[in-house]
Amino acid sequence: MIGDKKTRGMFVFIIALMLVLPMVSAGVGISWDKESTLVPEGTKTCLTYKVYNPWPTESYVQIKLSDGLTSLLVSAEAETKLIPAETSSEEAMPITFCFKTPTVYEKDCALFGSLLCKQDCLEEMINFPGEVEVIELSEEEAQRGGSGGSTTQMSVSAPLNIKVQCVAHKRNYSLVYVLIAAIAGILLLVNILKRRKFKEKASKRKIKKRR
């Protein structure tokens, strides 16, 4: 009889748990104030997005960049982040990404293809369109039975357009001037040293002659 009561109690508990468990589902939110950014080519820049979860269950999220942007990614914060339940948009948690824009515009170089370069910036601005996606990771796999079915995954995303700025500059001849200055300096130094040695020898000869 006692065993029966225990079994019945366990049965009620399991039923209650089964009723409560499916009611639990987590959500995910994203907050952003920038959809495009202008970055000079070859420079590193960081962007911050915010994630939040105004829903009653905490959630684990992962940040992902669309394929067009992953090649530019230098660093990103921890891949998986826990967002506590009831985190409002005002308390949103920041997540930072750093990008390094590639060198995309052609330069006109006079020497060895990489020295004495100038950049006119006549080409159109190059864009890297993409998006930042925040994916919610379920803690448990969905229950499956019979002929199976589809598990579900949710995400939210914000558009991000990285515009690479071309920085126009004239040909810089500094290297040539440095080389000329160096050659002139060396020749001057060699000449001065030669002259000094010659003077020393001459004075030694004079001393010998006197003796």
Added chain:
Amino acid sequence: MEKKFNLFMVIVLFFSISLIFLENGFFIHGFAIEGDIQSNVTISKFLSIEFSPELSNGILFGDVLFLPSINTNASENYGGTLDSTNYYIQVSADGNVPVDFCIRANSPLTSQYLDVLGIDNETYSCSNESTLSNPFLSNETVLTLNLVKCGESIFPSSSNYYRFWLDIPAAQPSGDYNNTLSFKGLSSGTSC
């Protein structure tokens, strides 16, 4: 002769160093005073979504005992009040933009023995309200591997409702078939 050469080298050296400074603009200084007033605005957008508990638990088609089976209902297609669907995604009131939804499957339904149920056998329909008939079977769309928009301009505090159906041909090998459906929420007007 030697003195002249040295003098020439000193002049070259002096001019080269001067040119280096000139080239890099070390001698140029400018001072400007202007009376500008800045105009500035920061536009922030934020949105949050949540699955219904049933959608969070996955889309189950149960045991299919008779084949072929056409338009097999997912278990919660009519599980809500007044036979509405229990598959929905809520848009949080803590958001300031309407939300569009995109949906895709990661693969066709596939068994553990790698038998495949063609992706065009799994269909869905969506609506911004749910009744006995809405989302309509007549509006069913075949799932694809690419994101497709279903549900546009869903405002904060409202939901996007879904129903799912499955066709199973008679020749389909028995087994448990699974895949993953991804739902993405994005600011209204943005492409998937």
